[in-house]
Amino acid sequence: MAKTNNIKSLAAVFFVLLCSCGDKNTIPDKVNFTEHVAPILYNNCTICHRPGGSAHFSLVTYADAKGNAEAIAFTTREHLMPPWPADPHYTQFIGERLLSQRGIDVLQKWLQQGEQEGPQDKLPTLPKYLTGSAIGIPDMRIAVAPYFLKAYSNDRFLLVKVPFELPNDTFASVIEFIPGNKNVVHHVNGDLVKYEFDKKKDVFGGEKVVDMVEDTSIVKAFEKLGLPNDDGSYPVLKKSVVNYLPGVFAQKYANGIGGYFLPRKGVFLLNDLHYGFTSKEDVWDSSYINIFFSKTPPNRPVEEFQLGTWGVAPVEPDLIIQPNTIKRVRSHVVIQKDISVLTINPHMHLLGKSFKAYALQPNGDTIRLISIPRWDFNWQYFYTFKKMVKIPAGSTVVAEGVYDNTTANPNNPFSPPRLVRDNNGSMKATDEMFQFIITYLPYQPGDENISLDISN
Ligand code: HEC
CATH class of the missing domain: 2.60.120.230 (Jelly Rolls)
Incomplete structure (x- = not known):
């Protein structure tokens, strides 16, 4: 173990030495898109700013970047983009989105020098991005009941039932919520309702969606959703197994930490699903839940x-x-x-x-x-x-x-x-x-x- 670490740090030293004399760390006299700007955007921005990404405009092509050059220079100089509000000098976290000072300077210079394109054959290839999950290919995907929002509608706070039945009791390492329409899905807090197999015949019955503005009684809402056991008693509820907020990607921990027991019969209870304002178009949202199974039980549940x-x-x-x-x-x-x-x-x-x-x-x-x-x-x-x-x-x-x-x-x-x-x-x-x-x-x-x- 110690040996590997030594080799790693040795490699790191070499890497730094090599880089400081190469042109990766210095700012070129003449900055262009293909050689200098694109590598920065592809490493720091296109995870969101690409077709199908979470931002509404793309920064993949020369035309994309040129059209936004001023805003790129401004948002990076002001540390607004990439978005990372936490102070990295106070504490550090996994997946920090931080652009180096060199990166910021290159983007400023590109704007000042008139946004040159550079040789087209120098354009790096865009990294491969996962679609439909931040983690990988899920073992199972369950659709959340599609929901229709009229143009100009106000905030909605919904209780949504997402039932499932599996061949066996099993385990999951991660449960991930993927918003269908990122412009309207604001946040989700999801719990897991666990049924004892014999106590509930049909987990799929009942309504799928209850609007909490109309139904203020939570007991009434639970009954509408058909959540109680067949004898009227209540099953076990495990809080907070699937959450979503803007900018949040589901987190899988290393070393077998985390994870959940999944019953044969269960319900993800989105408690609640918050839709924000809609603009002038009607929208349908079709969100879904990804499940990554695990062969081993969670040894240390969170x-x-x-x-x-x-x-x-x-x-x-x-x-x-x-x-x-x-x-x-x-x-x-x-x-x-x-x-x-x-x-x-x-x-x-x-x-x-x-x-x-x-x-x-x-x-x-x-x-x-x-x-x-x-x-x-x-x-x-x-x-x-x-x-x-x-x-x-x-x-x-x-x-x-x-x-x-x-x-x-x-x-x-x-x-x-x-x-x-x-x-x-x-x-x-x-x-x-x-x-x-x-x-x-x-x-x-x-x-x-x-x-x-x-x-x-
Ligand atoms: C985690 C996702 C994410 C990353 C990474 C990211 N952005 Fe953004 N960016 C957004 C979102 C979301 C918006 C808000 C507007 C929208 O919905 O597109 C935005 C807005 C912007 C805007 C427009 C600001 C305005 O005034 O409207 C610029 C310019 C921008 N980003 C540049 C960048 C650059 C340059 C990088 C990389 C250095 C970057 N972004 C990295 C998600 C991201």
């Missing part, structure tokens, strides 16, 4: 808790944000047992300005978790640490948020600003939330050395 709205600790002071004010809130909880943190997810809405979270150990030392100096509503990743982070029992986990309800906030949904508050945990983007979700394992010695990155 657990989670959250601070703030709906969490184990309240928001302090109350999340009531007067117009024309900056408001600071926090939420904190003392950890009762040693935990190994895998993934964290800060969540605020449009008035969010900055976010920070850390843990204070009983000995006074600070464990850094995340700092987001400039909150971006569009990019609310589940940030996964490269190696698990141990938080010892007795530590206080603290999350701090700042909200900007002034006219200086370009995302303020109201002009002039109005009083905005949490409204009993409403998820509407124009109400506010303050949440910090932590997924973790009970700590085992050595956890802090286990890599979570499957690409290693």
Whole structure:
């Protein structure tokens, strides 16, 4: 093991030496698209900016890039693109989307020099991208009931039932939600309803979709969806097995961590599926769920808790944000047992300005978790640490948020600003939330050395 590491670091040294004298690290006198710009775009941007990607315009061809040269220079200079709101100097995560200073400089120079094309035979080939999954080819795909949204319709919060039946009880390593129409699918929180085989004849019966604005009683909604067992009792529900937020790709952990028990009969309960505003065209959404089976049971199932709205600790002071004010809130909880943190997810809405979270150990030392100096509503990743982070029992986990309800906030949904508050945990983007979700394992010695990155 030590030997491989030595060889790896030796190779890294050689690589750096070679590169610093080659032209990969220097900025060429004359910048052109095919030799200098395309490699940067293909490594950092086209995962989203390509036909079929999550951004609405492509940066694959010379014409694509030339047409957007000014915006490319601006968004990279301002660190708005590639989207990565977390401060990389505070903590590092798997899959960081960061463009080097050299990359930024090359893109500026290309614009200044008039966006030359360069020799066409130097154009690199576009990387091969997976379609329909961020992970690979799923073992099973289940369609979510297609949903129709009329032009100009408002937010919808739906409870959606996605039933399945399998030949046996089995295990899954990852369950992935893929939005059909990325312009309207805003987020999903999905649970797993597990049936004992004999207690439910037909998991497919009942309605597939209930609109929570019309049905305010959750019990009534569950009955409409046909969720109870045949005798009226309730099956076991495992929270939070399949989630989706803008910019979030399902995470598979290395070293057999994570995973789920899947029953022969079950239901994914999307609780809820949030559709945002639609513009002037009617749309159909056909989302689906990918399942990656696993031969082995999850030996260390992931657990989670959250601070703030709906969490184990309240928001302090109350999340009531007067117009024309900056408001600071926090939420904190003392950890009762040693935990190994895998993934964290800060969540605020449009008035969010900055976010920070850390843990204070009983000995006074600070464990850094995340700092987001400039909150971006569009990019609310589940940030996964490269190696698990141990938080010892007795530590206080603290999350701090700042909200900007002034006219200086370009995302303020109201002009002039109005009083905005949490409204009993409403998820509407124009109400506010303050949440910090932590997924973790009970700590085992050595956890802090286990890599979570499957690409290693
Ligand atoms: C994780 C996906 C993702 C990556 C990676 C990404 N973008 Fe974007 N980008 C988006 C999305 C989504 C938008 C919002 C508009 C849209 O829907 O297309 C956007 C918007 C933009 C805009 C337009 C901003 C505006 O004012 O409308 C530019 C320019 C841009 N990106 C350039 C880049 C460049 C250059 C890179 C690489 C250095 C990059 N992006 C990487 C997803 C991405």
